[in-house]
Amino acid sequence: MFNTRSAGATTTLDRSTGAGWEVLSAGAGNLRVRLFGVWTLASGAHPITGFDRFPRSDTRQISFDSHDLLTWDSVLVQFLCELEALAEAEKITVDRSGLPGGAARLIALARAVPERQGARRDQARMGRIERVGTVTLDFYRASVDLLGFFGEACVAVGRMAAGRARLRRSDLAVAIEDCGPRALPIVALIAFLVGLILSFVGAIQLRQFGASIYVANLVGIAMVREMGAMMTAILMSGRTGAAFAANIGTMQVNDETSALQTLGIPPMEFLVLPRVVALALMMPLLAICANVVGMAGGLLISVVMLNIEPVAYYHQISGALGLTDWAVGLTKAAMFGVIVAVVGCWRGMRSARSAAAVGDATTSAVVLCIVLIIVVDAIATVICTTLGI
Secondary structure (H helix, E strand, O other): OEEEEEEEEEEEEEOOOEEEEEEEEEEOOOOEEEEEEOOOOOOOOOOOOOOOOOOOOOOOEEEEEEEEEEEEEEHHHHHHHHHHHHHHOOOOOOOOOOOOOHHHHHHHHHOOOOOOOOOOOOOOOOOOHHHHHHHHHHHHHHHHHHHHHHHHHHHHHHHHOOOOOOOOOOHHHHHHHOOOHHHHHHHHHHHHHHHHHHHHHHHHHHHHHHHHHHHHHHHHHHHHHHHHHHHHHHHHHHHHHHHHHHHHHHHHOOHHHHHHHOOOOOOHHHHHHHHHHHHHHHHHHHHHHHHHHHHHHHHHHHHHHHOHHHHHHHHHHHHHHHHHHHHHHHHHHHHHHHHHHHHHHHHHHOOOOOHHHHHHHHHHHHHHHHHHHHHHHHHHHHHHHHHHO
């Protein structure tokens, strides 16, 4: 790309494609822009430069000569739009009669509606400190909002206990069925495989020391105190938490939550409360099923690989587990259920009113649920270990 200037003419040429434009004098105050060459993206033409050398003083009108123009596409349209914007800023009249008919119509369409102020995205990149500050503030606002939403859910549960909550029993029954019986097959399958894996890994190590019978202790304690509740919660976050976020987010898009508020029905009690109560009630029951099925998976490996009798396996687990272990696991399961339900409903209620926003809300609900489950489980384990529970 280079610019040349001769008597009464300024030429801008792309050497690689031969595309260019030349400004010629057409009388007092009139300029003619001669377009020539191939103005296409495929040819790599970039002739949209040289406006700094465009003669503007005493210019009243600009016309075009396109006889030497071979082929063109959006490159030419962009150039003409830039040129007309420059002419408009300088209060210069533009005559499009010399342009190809298609280009003139495209220019007219492109400039029919003026660009809205602030419509272009700012491409300025933030510095590292600014990015850290922005992320920190966003995290703080989201945390405060989530805590406030959890507080509203607790108030709704209190109103339900007092018999003053606005919810339908049929909605609660449907939510319980969805969170409980319908989720049982996948929970049982994963729990069985987890118990089988734990037993297999433990068998390889304990068999070296002649302590194969303690595989039952390993599987029982791991499933009841940790893995049963955690794996169930992670499964429910991907299955039920995502469904909560998608359902309520779609209601946001369709203005159904706004309609409920207009009718005087609190969305917290009508939409969120049944889901939170249902998942909090069903999670401990699902965890019990997961624990039992996981122990069955451990029994399979113990019988096949270690030749342990099922009766001996049962007595070993019964002696290793106590009511405290069951209480710890079920308490964790109930907490995980509340976390999954609250986070899923919160992301749905805070979803923007678009299809893409519903997808983002669903994804963020699953990710946040899993993170909070791991964090809460780690904190609970440290507390139980510290207190000797």
